[in-house]
Amino acid sequence: MKEQSTSVASLERQLKKHSKAAKLEVWGRVVSFSALVLIVAVVVAIIGFVASKGIATFTTNHVSLWDFLTGKNWNPGIKDAHGKPEVGALSMIVGSFLITILSALIATPFAIGTAVFMNEISPNRGAKILRPVTELLVGIPSVVYGFIGLSVVVPFTRSVFGGSGFGILSGTFVLFVMVLPTVTSMSADALRAVPRFYREASLALGATQWQTIYKVVLRAATPGLMTAVVFGMARAFGEALAVQMVIGNAALMPHSLVDPAATLTSVLTTGIGNTVMGSLQNNALWSLALVLLLMSLVFNLIVRLIGRKGRLQ
Amino acid sequence: MFVNNDVQTNANDMLERHIVQPNDPQHPIVLATEDLHVFYGKSEALFEGDLQFAQNQITALIGPSGSGKSTYLRSLNRMNDRIATVKGRIMYRGVDVNQPDIDVYEMRRRIGMVFQRPNPFAKSIYDNVAFALRLRGVTGKKKLDELVEVSLRQAALWDQVKDDLGRSALGLSGGQAQRLCIARAIALKPDILLLDEPASALDPVSTSQLEDTLLKLKEQYTIIIVTHNMQQAARISEYTAFFNQGRVLEYDTTSHIFTNPRVQITSDYVSGNFG
Numbered sequence: 001m002k003e004q005s006t007s008v009a010s011l012e013r014q015l016k017k018h019s020k021a022a023k024l025e026v027w028g029r030v031v032s033f034s035a036l037v038l039i040v041a042v043v044v045a046i047i048g049f050v051a052s053k054g055i056a057t058f059t060t061n062h063v064s065l066w067d068f069l070t071g072k073n074w075n076p077g078i079k080d081a082h083g084k085p086e087v088g089a090l091s092m093i094v095g096s097f098l099i100t101i102l103s104a105l106i107a108t109p110f111a112i113g114t115a116v117f118m119n120e121i122s123p124n125r126g127a128k129i130l131r132p133v134t135e136l137l138v139g140i141p142s143v144v145y146g147f148i149g150l151s152v153v154v155p156f157t158r159s160v161f162g163g164s165g166f167g168i169l170s171g172t173f174v175l176f177v178m179v180l181p182t183v184t185s186m187s188a189d190a191l192r193a194v195p196r197f198y199r200e201a202s203l204a205l206g207a208t209q210w211q212t213i214y215k216v217v218l219r220a221a222t223p224g225l226m227t228a229v230v231f232g233m234a235r236a237f238g239e240a241l242a243v244q245m246v247i248g249n250a251a252l253m254p255h256s257l258v259d260p261a262a263t264l265t266s267v268l269t270t271g272i273g274n275t276v277m278g279s280l281q282n283n284a285l286w287s288l289a290l291v292l293l294l295m296s297l298v299f300n301l302i303v304r305l306i307g308r309k310g311r312l313q
Numbered sequence: 314m315f316v317n318n319d320v321q322t323n324a325n326d327m328l329e330r331h332i333v334q335p336n337d338p339q340h341p342i343v344l345a346t347e348d349l350h351v352f353y354g355k356s357e358a359l360f361e362g363d364l365q366f367a368q369n370q371i372t373a374l375i376g377p378s379g380s381g382k383s384t385y386l387r388s389l390n391r392m393n394d395r396i397a398t399v400k401g402r403i404m405y406r407g408v409d410v411n412q413p414d415i416d417v418y419e420m421r422r423r424i425g426m427v428f429q430r431p432n433p434f435a436k437s438i439y440d441n442v443a444f445a446l447r448l449r450g451v452t453g454k455k456k457l458d459e460l461v462e463v464s465l466r467q468a469a470l471w472d473q474v475k476d477d478l479g480r481s482a483l484g485l486s487g488g489q490a491q492r493l494c495i496a497r498a499i500a501l502k503p504d505i506l507l508l509d510e511p512a513s514a515l516d517p518v519s520t521s522q523l524e525d526t527l528l529k530l531k532e533q534y535t536i537i538i539v540t541h542n543m544q545q546a547a548r549i550s551e552y553t554a555f556f557n558q559g560r561v562l563e564y565d566t567t568s569h570i571f572t573n574p575r576v577q578i579t580s581d582y583v584s585g586n587f588g
Contacts, residue, residue, distance in 0.1 A: 197432040201494070204392060205445035206422035206501060215448070220435055 047293065054290030057283040063087050068287060074251035074267070076281040087284045089264070091253045093291065096263040098254065099168050099243065100236040103175035107183055108229050112218075114180075115187035120213050131188070137181035146242035149174035154246055163258030166248030171263070174246055175236045183232035190224025191217060226306045234299035238292065240265035264288045331575035332363070333565045335552055340367035343535050344389065344424075344505055349401035349411075351384050351393065358384045358397070360559045366505070366552075371527060371536040373546035373567065376556030377582065382539045385556070386507050389537070390424040391417045406504075422449070425503035429510040431490035433482035433497070438465075438474050441482045441493055445501050460500055467533075468496035469526045488519025492526060499534065506530065508538040512545060524549050543583055547571050555579045 057063050063085060071088015073080070080086050114134070118126030153173045158165030194217050202212040218225070248260025249270055268288055275282040335342065344366040351359035359381040366372050374382040388399045391410070394417065403411040410420050422445070433441050442461045443451075451457055461478070465471040470492040474480075482493055491511055498506060508527075512520040520542075527536060527549055540546050546553050546567065553570040555563040555578075563570060563579040574580040581587050 195432075197428060197430060198434060200392065200428060201432045201434065201497075202444075204390065204421060204426035204428070205448070205497065206418050206425075207445065207448050208418050211448055215444070216434060 050286065050289050050293050053283065053286035055287075057087065057280070057287040061085065061280045061283055063280075063284075069093070072253050074262075076284040085280055085284075087280075087287075089288060089291065091251055092262050092264045092267050092288065095168060095247070095254055095261045096237055096265070096295075099171045099175060099247075099263055100233050102168070102172040103179055103236045104183075104229055104233045106172065106176045107180045107232060110176075111180055111183035111228070111232070112187050112225060114184045115191055116213055116218075118184075118188050119191040120209070120217065126188075131185070134181040134184045134188075137177075138185065142178065142239060142242040143245075145174055145178050146245035149242060149246040157258060161258050163256070164248065164260060165258070166246060166260045167256075167258045168247065168254055168261050169257040170246040171243045171261075172257075174242050175239060178239060178242060179232035179236050182235055183228045186228035186231055187221075187225050190221040190228060193224060194220045223306050223309060227303050230299055230302050230306065234296055237295055237299070238265065240269045244269050264292050268292075328560065328562065329576050329578075330561075331563045331565065331579075332561065333569075334365040335367040335370070335566075337367060340370050342366065343368045343406055344537075345404045346385075346389070347402040347404060349385070349388065349399065349403065351381070351388055352398040352400070353396070358559055359388070362388075362401075362561055364554055364561060364564055366535060366537055368535050369531055369533070370551040371531055371538060371549050372552040372554065373550035374537065374539045374554050374556060375541075375543060375546050375582070377587070378541075379558075380556035381559040382554075382556040383509055386509055386537065386539050387426075389505075389507055390421050390426055391415075392421075392426060422501050423503050424505045424507060425498035425501065426507040426509065427491070427494050427498050427511050430514055431485075431487055431494055433485065433490050433493050435481065435483055437479045438482050438485070438493060439478040442496050442500050444497060449501065461496075464496040464500040465493075467499055467526075467530060468492045469522065469529070470496055486519070488515050488522060491515060491519070491523060495523075495526065495530075499530070503534065505535045505537065508536065510539050510541060513541060520545070543571075543585075555582065557582075 057068065058065055067084065068087055068089055070090050071086065072090050073086040073088045074091060075086040078086055114130065118130045149170060153170050154165035156165075157163070157167070157170045157173070161169060198216050198220055199212055202216045203209070207215065243263055244266035247262060247266050249262050249266055250260035251262040251267055252260070254261040268285055271281070271285050275285060342365045346362050346364055349359065349362040350357060351362075362381070362385045364372075374386060376382045384393065384397070387393045388397070388411075389403060391399070391403075393399055399411060401411065402409045405420070405424065408415075410424075434444065436444070439461055442464050443457050446457060446460055451460065462471060462475075465474065470489060473489060474485075474493075482490065485493060491514070495506075495511075512523050515523060524545065527538070530536065538546075538550065550567045553565070553567040554561050555570065555574075555576070557578055563574060563576045565575075569575075570579065571583055574583060578587075
């Protein structure tokens with residue numbers, strides 16, 4: 001009887017003794033949780049900082065939000081006839097959207113075509129050559145793209161489409177090449193996620209390979225393909241350096257695709273070093289940054305909505 | 314050329330084999346393979362599959378995993394074209410369909426296939442059945458409605474889904490989904506229906522419903538079915554082929570295979586001693 005109770009006690013002691021592995025587990029949880037806290041704090045701090053600075057234009061400098069969003073003249077250092085500062089951002093907003101939508105429009109068919117070739121038509125060559133190439137293109141620094149744009153695309157646009165060569169069209173061409181690999185590799189992922197049995201079922205019903213791709217694979221991959229395009233647009237919208245090098249940087253309402261223009265990002269990169277913290281010129285730039293930030297949030301939201309819709313199907 | 318009633322004994326290799334091709338004047342041979350070999354890369358998965366299939370009968374292909382029965386079945390309508398090399402002749406009503414100039418898409422409309430896992434498209438029930446019809450150019454709504462209904466009725470699914478044909482096919486149960494896949498395959502009115510373990514993902518009740526459906530479909534189609542379930546083969550098929558290690562070791566009427574197998578390995582397999 002006594003022997004039994006001692007063995008129970010020793011078993012209990014053994015079971016309650018926290019092993020080294022159990023202590024390590026707690027430690028691991030603490031480390032990963034603090035990493036999460038740090039990241040969240042950084043994101044919140046950035047959003048808070050940009051928002052507080054960006055709002056200062058409207059609260060401290062009393063610019064009306066309407067004037068900011070619809071005004072066509074961007075010259076924060078100068079006051080207009082009514083004594084109001086010229087901080088109309090419409091031309092940049094239009095420039096950013098134009099260049100984003102145009103480059104996405106051109107890039108999407110090429111990207112999906114390449115992804116279809118890589119995945120459906122020639123998977124072997126796709127895996128061996130095209131995938132590494134597209135992944136390499138993702139890694140090229142944007143300044144290199146901009147430099148090539150400046151020395152090849154701008155003269156090309158000038159001789160073919162006229163104008164100075166600097167403008168939205170050149171920016172579109174450069175961004176087309178820049179977003180192509182992103183959209184391509186994400187489209188390829190979307191196609192790869194379509195189960196093989198869809199293709200088999202379609203082929204077994206006598207559908208040709210093209211019919212299978214068009215009627216089954218692309219349909220099933222549509223949410224993924226849309227996500228790819230939106231990601232490409234987000235990249236195009238946020239790209240600064242390469243665009244700034246070829247767009248001409250004139251904060252004017254673009255009247256044609258070959259006139260010099262500006263985007264939110266290009267005005268930020270050219271202007272941010274030349275203003276004094278706390279001045280209206282500086283605050284106005286922060287307001288542009290806030291618009292950019294909000295737009296990237298919108299892009300993220302769209303991606304999430306598409307993803308949710310895709311899951312519900 | 315197709316009627317071969319002799320018991321083949323293969324003296325060249327030491328394997329014990331017993332192959333009796335169907336010979337029933339009421340059920341002529343519609344499909345036959347001659348000297349069929351299948352290679353995955355350099356390794357040979359199927360060494361010799363010489364079988365003949367009788368019209369409006371169910372032929373079961375049984376054998377342990379990896380015995381080559383699915384490989385054989387998938388070769389019959391050339392679903393293996395892109396992943397394997399298939400050598401030999403596949404005689405479909407006198408035409409060798411394993412020639413390069415055969416339009417495989419046209420051929421697959423005559424030799425349909427249903428897979429192991431129910432694989433309906435993420436479309437409505439109606440659109441699933443109408444898929445192949447539309448590809449073939451059937452567009453009239455009345456004609457489509459009629460063909461969809463007939464196919465669903467033949468697959469014994471009509472009564473369960475007739476009120477919500479517009480619902481997504483992904484919401485169907487496993488057994489219903491598999492019968493939808495059969496309806497989809499027979500919408501084109503194929504000549505031959507190949508089934509690759511169609512009941513392996515289904516529960517016993519759905520399996521028995523599926524078997525009833527197949528027995529009815531036999532009146533209009535020639536059915537070749539791969540199955541792991543020996544009772545299923547015994548219940549529904551007229552002829553059974555036993556595969557082992559890439560070879561057909563025994564082929565005869567199902568009653569012979571299950572009651573009086575001539576080859577020792579077949580006997581062991583159908584009695585559950587191995588496999």
